[in-house]
Amino acid sequence: MAVTKTRNLPLMEQFFAVRRFSSVLEFTADGTHLLFASNISGQFNLWRVPVEGGWPDQLTAFADDTVRGVGVSPTDGRIVFCADHDGDEFHQLYLLDSDRGWPEKLTDEPKVQHNVGSASWSPDGTKFTYAANARKPTDMEVWVRDAETSESRPVFGEGKFSFPGHFSPDGSKLLAIDFRNNSDVSIHLIDLESGETRELTPHDDDAIFLPGPWAQDGSGFYMVSDAGSEFRGLAFYDLASGSHDWVEQPTQDVDDVAMSADGRVLGWIVNDEGYDRLRLRDLETGQDLPQPELPAGARPHLTGAEPPLAISPDGTHAALIAASPRRPPEAWVVETRTGKARAVTDSRLGGLLEDDLVEAELVSYPSFDDRDIPAWLYRPNVDGKAPVVLSIHGGPEAQERPVYQALYQYLLSRGIAVLATNIRGSTGYGKSYQRLVQRDWGGGDMQDWEHAVKWLRGQDWVEPDRIGVYGGSYGGFAVLTCVTRLPQLWAAAVDIFGPSNLVTFAKAVPPTWKRFIARFVGDPETEAEFLMERSPITYVENVQTPLLVIQGATDPRVVKGESDQLVDKLKSLGRDVEYVVFDDEGHGFTKRANELKAYGLAAGWLEQHLLGS
Numbered sequence: 001m002a003v004t005k006t007r008n009l010p011l012m013e014q015f016f017a018v019r020r021f022s023s024v025l026e027f028t029a030d031g032t033h034l035l036f037a038s039n040i041s042g043q044f045n046l047w048r049v050p051v052e053g054g055w056p057d058q059l060t061a062f063a064d065d066t067v068r069g070v071g072v073s074p075t076d077g078r079i080v081f082c083a084d085h086d087g088d089e090f091h092q093l094y095l096l097d098s099d100r101g102w103p104e105k106l107t108d109e110p111k112v113q114h115n116v117g118s119a120s121w122s123p124d125g126t127k128f129t130y131a132a133n134a135r136k137p138t139d140m141e142v143w144v145r146d147a148e149t150s151e152s153r154p155v156f157g158e159g160k161f162s163f164p165g166h167f168s169p170d171g172s173k174l175l176a177i178d179f180r181n182n183s184d185v186s187i188h189l190i191d192l193e194s195g196e197t198r199e200l201t202p203h204d205d206d207a208i209f210l211p212g213p214w215a216q217d218g219s220g221f222y223m224v225s226d227a228g229s230e231f232r233g234l235a236f237y238d239l240a241s242g243s244h245d246w247v248e249q250p251t252q253d254v255d256d257v258a259m260s261a262d263g264r265v266l267g268w269i270v271n272d273e274g275y276d277r278l279r280l281r282d283l284e285t286g287q288d289l290p291q292p293e294l295p296a297g298a299r300p301h302l303t304g305a306e307p308p309l310a311i312s313p314d315g316t317h318a319a320l321i322a323a324s325p326r327r328p329p330e331a332w333v334v335e336t337r338t339g340k341a342r343a344v345t346d347s348r349l350g351g352l353l354e355d356d357l358v359e360a361e362l363v364s365y366p367s368f369d370d371r372d373i374p375a376w377l378y379r380p381n382v383d384g385k386a387p388v389v390l391s392i393h394g395g396p397e398a399q400e401r402p403v404y405q406a407l408y409q410y411l412l413s414r415g416i417a418v419l420a421t422n423i424r425g426s427t428g429y430g431k432s433y434q435r436l437v438q439r440d441w442g443g444g445d446m447q448d449w450e451h452a453v454k455w456l457r458g459q460d461w462v463e464p465d466r467i468g469v470y471g472g473s474y475g476g477f478a479v480l481t482c483v484t485r486l487p488q489l490w491a492a493a494v495d496i497f498g499p500s501n502l503v504t505f506a507k508a509v510p511p512t513w514k515r516f517i518a519r520f521v522g523d524p525e526t527e528a529e530f531l532m533e534r535s536p537i538t539y540v541e542n543v544q545t546p547l548l549v550i551q552g553a554t555d556p557r558v559v560k561g562e563s564d565q566l567v568d569k570l571k572s573l574g575r576d577v578e579y580v581v582f583d584d585e586g587h588g589f590t591k592r593a594n595e596l597k598a599y600g601l602a603a604g605w606l607e608q609h610l611l612g613s
Contacts, residue, residue, distance in 0.1 A: 015406040017350030018328035023305035024070045029077035031312035037067040042592040053344040066590040071120025087586025088554045122171040129164040137511035142176045165211035169218045175211040181516040182397045187211045216263030230430035258309045265315030271428045274401045290339030297324030298401035303588040323403040326357040358412045365455035368447040378418040387466035387610040388417040394473030396425040396437045423448035442534035453489045466610045472496030480536035483545040490545040492609030494602045497558045500566035502531035508559045540569045546576040548605040552585035
């Protein structure tokens, strides 16, 4: 007699049995290896893998510190990097000989932020640059450090929120950005010998100017800008004329640009409806190189920071960390001459294959002002009607991208659909769309969420009374807004470190953010009434939805008090709320054990209340 065996559903841990990456990607000085930061060890450490692939070498052995940024000396291959402790974002600087040795800690200032990136080193390897608020907590300044004497000096940024760009080819000058707000960034040129600085991109209206690599002859540099356009294009800025010409017309956002050290190969990433498209050009011939054979997807991020595009010093290889809805992130190396690409990491560990997972469909739905709201729809393969989770990304000036989301795929395996929205304020759809959320948190965005539910209820496959809402950071604020101001719509909710009180949130943000929080959200000193009118805590008595709240105790962006005050009030009202605090996490999860616990709780909560299981 034949016995039919019921197929067991994959465990939650199988979907999360993938390796994650932080915002690090760079070639070694000789171009033979690729550096990246991944949680292979359970924490985001620095690793090195040959460009042909193979098992990577682990270069750091942190258990509680997260590697966030890396720069490689072009002369001797030394690595400067920054790492923070328990997600507190007070990054410290380290120097590492990549061949042997242990990281040397260069700074030990637990209340100072230090940031380095791929453009940190001067061409002759004698100095490197970084950003730090070491002199005044509110000012992020550009510093230059002598690699031999260890002498550091600030060269730009007093009274500003600034970051360094690239050194000029002769090392005498340095580009820097003055970040005024999410819509307004300007480029300055620093003469390192005289100390003089000059703003290269003065402008009256808000515009973004982001510096890229220099031309080999020092005549100018590449930059990304949205000046006079809805989108950010790629341009070349000529120093002599003080003007720029487009290399890539701004019809879609250019998100990153890089160039080989020999000046031969230029690469840039175009945001094509959420997909990352890598483009390469041979600057000697002026011809575009073959389209890289990369999977359709986008770069993942850790706490909002994406790994950069990297190009080897001799231009023979480019590298990108990319993920797609059915494939977890991998470091990919591209042969620039042929476009052939290969994954040099293997991040899937749980035994699941692409055919076991669900692809995302790009859809849109109309909102209150007849604006079409883009969203990624994930539908489970089930008969009959399905519950849905409305997922809202952080930022809010960020973008839901077609990348691997372990939580989504787990919910889908249980028959729960996901609609991941890019409501007004999201990037990638033009600056007018992005700016709609500024000083309007809990305004038009709330109506976009309400209309998402209306659209879902109009689909014949949706179970209309089983819709949940999920999000973190600004997405957490969105969840709290939904359950307090649209309480009748939701069967379950998960808030991960979301602001509940916009006045206390705005007062407690990191010191460097205070200069633009009024533009971003509102002024807590002069607009308290407006901010309280938009705060979920004001409407907390309306909550009917079972709510799970998750918070990191060391979170510097949305401090623990934001969740504390909300949960205390909900408990006093006798509402169904569960509160979980991670003592050793900040704004996101850097330790694998915490990640598994947090998302396991979120998955279980949504499954329990949407399926009754």
